[in-house]
Every structure is written in structure tokens, then in C-alpha cells.
Amino acid sequence: MSKAAPADWRRWLGPSLRSLPTMAWVLAGAQLINRMGGAVRIFMPLYLHQALHLPIEMVGWLLACNGLGMLAGAYGGGLMNDHWPARRLALIMLCGSAGCFLLYLCVEQPILLALVMMASGFMDTGFRPQIHRLIMETCSAESRVVAQSLNRVSINLAVSVAGVMGGLAASHDYRIVFILDSLTSALAALWLWWALRRHAGQAQAAVTRDTTGERHLQGPYQDGPLLAFMFGSLILRLVLEAIYSQLGNYTVSHYRLGPEGFGWQIALNGLLIVAVQIPLTSWCSRNAQPPVLMLAGALLMGLASAMLPLGQGVVWLSFSTVVWTVAEMVIMPTVIGVVMQRAEGRRTGHYLGIYTVAWSVASLLSPVCSSQLIRYFGAERMWYVNALCCVLAMPLLWRTSQRIQREESPGSAAAEAG
Numbered sequence: 001m002s003k004a005a006p007a008d009w010r011r012w013l014g015p016s017l018r019s020l021p022t023m024a025w026v027l028a029g030a031q032l033i034n035r036m037g038g039a040v041r042i043f044m045p046l047y048l049h050q051a052l053h054l055p056i057e058m059v060g061w062l063l064a065c066n067g068l069g070m071l072a073g074a075y076g077g078g079l080m081n082d083h084w085p086a087r088r089l090a091l092i093m094l095c096g097s098a099g100c101f102l103l104y105l106c107v108e109q110p111i112l113l114a115l116v117m118m119a120s121g122f123m124d125t126g127f128r129p130q131i132h133r134l135i136m137e138t139c140s141a142e143s144r145v146v147a148q149s150l151n152r153v154s155i156n157l158a159v160s161v162a163g164v165m166g167g168l169a170a171s172h173d174y175r176i177v178f179i180l181d182s183l184t185s186a187l188a189a190l191w192l193w194w195a196l197r198r199h200a201g202q203a204q205a206a207v208t209r210d211t212t213g214e215r216h217l218q219g220p221y222q223d224g225p226l227l228a229f230m231f232g233s234l235i236l237r238l239v240l241e242a243i244y245s246q247l248g249n250y251t252v253s254h255y256r257l258g259p260e261g262f263g264w265q266i267a268l269n270g271l272l273i274v275a276v277q278i279p280l281t282s283w284c285s286r287n288a289q290p291p292v293l294m295l296a297g298a299l300l301m302g303l304a305s306a307m308l309p310l311g312q313g314v315v316w317l318s319f320s321t322v323v324w325t326v327a328e329m330v331i332m333p334t335v336i337g338v339v340m341q342r343a344e345g346r347r348t349g350h351y352l353g354i355y356t357v358a359w360s361v362a363s364l365l366s367p368v369c370s371s372q373l374i375r376y377f378g379a380e381r382m383w384y385v386n387a388l389c390c391v392l393a394m395p396l397l398w399r400t401s402q403r404i405q406r407e408e409s410p411g412s413a414a415a416e417a418g
Contacts, residue, residue: 023138024147026195027131028154030188034094034127035158036165037101037184047174052108065114067364069121074360077126078353086133087196093130094189096123101182105175125360129352136340136348142285145337149281152332156273219350225407226342226351229400233294233335234358235393239301239386240331241366243324250308250379255317264314265321272325280326281333290405293334294397300327302390309380338401341408 044066048059073093081089100120107116131151139147169176220226248262255261284293304324311317336355343351373382 019140019143020147020150021138021143023195024135024143024150026192027134027138027147028150029195030090030094030192031131031151032154032158033184033191034097034188035155036161037181047177048113051174054110058110062110062113062117066117066121067360069118070125071121071357071360071364072118073122073124073126074128074356075353076122078129078349078351078356080126080349081130081133081352082347082349086130086137087192090127090130090134091189091193093123093127094185094192097127098182098185098189101178101185104178125356128356129349132336132340132352132355133348136344141341141344144340145285145333146278146281148333148336149277149329152329153274153277156270156277160267160270219347220343220354221350223342223346225400225403226339226354228396229338229404230354230358232393232396232400233331234362235389236298236301236327236331236397237359237362238366238369239305239390240324240328241362242370242382242386243305245367246370246374246379246382247308251317254309254379255312255314257314257317261314261317265317268318268321269325269328272322273329276326277329277333280329284330284334290334290338291398291401293330294401295394297327297331297334298390298394298397300324300330302387305383305390306387308383338404342404344408 045059045063048054048062054062077089077093097120100116100123103116104113107113132148135144135147135151165180169180247265251257251262251265288296300323304320304327307316307320307323311320339351339355370382370386373385377385
């Protein structure tokens with residue numbers, strides 16, 4: 001009876017959640033605490049322009065420095081966890097983020113701000129590959145996609161809290177935002193340190209597959225199927241980021257709903273992810289393979305993009321939001337699941353670094369590309385181009401995910417070993 005006691009608190013959960021190890025919940029808690037301090041990213045442009053009175057072009061360059069630091073952190077964080085334990089690197093990144101947020105309180109010169117923003121971006125994004133690596137090390141292959149979904153739910157909950165907290169703090173003093181964000185990063189580090197010590201057995205568990213021989217030396221740079229798959233998924237991510245960056249203005253110009261209309265769509269997106277992500281992922285993992293899921297996600301994303309210019313009114317807009325949110329919920333866990341499947345037994349950190357870099361590149365490039373399409377061709381054509389890109393990506397995603405699944409299946413591994 002005593003052995004069953006630790007799992008009693010999970011009896012009310014669904015089967016997929018009950019199968020998750022305690023460390024999956026610990027990591028989701030760390031993400032929740034850390035991302036609750038995400039208000040700096042939301043309010044930094046306002047702080048630089050309104051509080052420090054920097055010109056708009058200077059604000060743009062400083063934000064670009066932060067983006068450069070994020071790219072370096074995305075790739076460097078992955079590479080480093082091939083050489084040092086991910087649990088140690090996660091704590092370093094969280095403590096570094098806490099220190100960087102405090103530096104904002106005493107730095108106002110543009111050059112120093114650029115350095116701090118680069119360091120802050122590095123620490124913030126460098127934390128993400130460590131979470132993915134810890135999920136790989138502590139969760140079975142069957143439960144990783146559900147663990148990633150739990151991770152996404154915690155992030156969406158935290159972002160909603162961060163927006164409210166940051167807005168209230170910034171209305172009084174922007175320095176409060178930095179203090180709150182530093183505090184949440186420090187609390188996340190403290191929580192993770194305590195939990196890793198308490199559950200040391202799970203935290204230090206090895207990946208399940210055999211990593212002996214020369215296969216562990218293989219990186220992603222000569223892995224053609226993986227690179228082609230990441231390119232196809234990058235196209236979908238570019239379309240998703242275009243929705244996030246351009247839908248606000250389109251809601252005002254085409255739907256005539258005002259800024260609050262876009263706010264309600266983002267709220268609908270977050271609520272759907274919190275309520276539906278884990279049940280949807282559990283159902284998909286039982287009833288569909290990654291190639292089918294990638295096709296379905298790409299089709300839904302393209303459909304949502306094509307829908308936007310075709311209707312009017314809040315009901316039509318909300319329906320399109322539901323469609324692209326479901327696409328997002330299908331695509332995101334599937335992509336990281338495929339990458340983890342391919343990375344196991346290889347240079348895992350490099351694979352996770354490539355994955356994180358791809359998402360960071362999409363976040364940087366998509367607003368620029370979509371705004372240029374709007375400038376030269378109009379917003380309506382931009383949405384149709386996005387839909388066409390999703391359709392064109394479908395054959396590539398189907399072939400590459402099928403090949404990866406075939407090569408990484410247990411039968412294939414046994415044949416290779418024989």
C-alpha cells in the first residue's frame with residue numbers, strides 16, 4: 001500500500017497524465033513559475049521608448065540584440081547539454097535570467113542595454129533545450145508527447161498571468177516588472193533545485209535506448225530526413241507566427257472589431273490550449289501516427305489562413321481561431337516528439353538545439369516576411385500565400401516523418417544491430 005501512496009494524488013487524472021513520472025510535473029511547475037515572469041518580453045518595447053525615451057529605431061536595434069541572444073541560447077543551450085548535465089544547466093540559466101533582470105534596474109545606456117539584452121535572451125532561450133532533455137531522460141518514449149503537452153499548458157497558463165501581472169506593475173513603475181521577473185526566475189530555480197534533489201533517481205535516469213557504439217557521435221547536420229522534416233515544420237511555424245503578428249491589425253482593418261477583438265481571440269487560443277491540449281494529444285497518440293498528424297495539422301493551418309479573408313464578424317473570426325489553435329495543438333507536440341525520437345542514441349543536445357533554433361528563427365523572420373507580403377500584395381493575398389505554403393509542405397512532412405518513423409522503429413533498430 002505504501003508504494004501506491006505517491007500516486008494517490010494523480011488518481012483523478014486521465015490515464016495519460018497518470019502515466020507521467022513525477023519529474024514531468026516538476027518540470028511543468030518550473031515552466032509555470034518561470035514564465036509567470038514573462039512580462040519583460042511583453043513590455044520591453046514600451047519601457048525602452050516611453051520610460052527611457054529612446055527613439056523607435058534604437059528600440060528596434062535593441063530588440064534585435066535580444067533576438068540574437070535568443071538564437072545563440074537556442075543553439076548553445078542544446079550543444080552544452082551534450083557535455084554537461086541538463087539539470088545543472090537549467091539551474092544556471094534560471095539564475096542567470098534572474099541576474100539579468102536585476103541588471104535592467106541599473107543600466108540605461110544603449111550599449112550596456114544591448115549587452116544585457118543579449119545575455120538575457122541567451123539565458124531565457126538556453127533554458128528550453130534543458131527542459132526538453134530532462135523530459136527525454138525522465139519520461140518513456142510513449143509519454144514524452146503528453147509531457148510536452150503538459151509543458152505547453154503550463155506555459156500558456158503562465159503567459160496569461162504574466163500579462164495581467166505585468167500590466168498592473170508597468171502602470172505603476174516598469175522597475176517592478178524587472179523585480180517580479182527576477183523573482184519568478186529565482187523561485188523557479190529554487191523549486192527545480194529542491195525537486196531535483198528530492199527526486200534524484202528520476203532526474204538522473206538514462207535514456208531508454210542503447211547509446212553504445214558509434215551512433216552517439218552522429219549529429220543532425222548530416223541527417224537529411226531530420227533536416228527536411230524540420231524545414232517542413234518551419235514552414236508551418238512561419239504561418240503560425242504570421243497569425244500571431246498580423247491578425248491584430250487584420251482584425252481591426254477587415255473585421256472592424258477593434259483591438260479588443262484581437263485580445264479575445266488570443267484569450268480563446270490560450271483557453272483552448274489549457275482545456276484541450278492534453279486530452280487531444282492523448283487521443284492523437286493512441287489513434288494516429290506522426291505522419292498523419294502532421295498532414296492534419298498542416299491542412300488545418302492552411303484552412304484557417306484561407307478562411308480569414310472569406311468572412312466577416314466575430315463568429316467567423318472565432319471559428320478560424322479555433323481551427324488554427326487545433327492545428328497548433330496537433331503540430332507542436334508532434335514535431336518535438338519526432339525530434340526526440342530521432343535524437344535518442346545520437347548527439348541529443350545538437351538535435352534539441354536545431355529544434356529550438358528553428359522556432360526562434362520563425363519568430364524572427366515571420367513578422368518581416370508577412371509584413372512584406374502585405375506591403376506588396378495586400379493582406380488577403382498574404383493569407384492565401386500562407387495557406388498555399390501549408391499545402392506545399394504536406395508531401396515533405398509526410399515523406400520525412402514516415403521515413404524517420406520507419407528507421408526509428410524497434411524492428412529497424414534490431415535489424416540494424418543484427
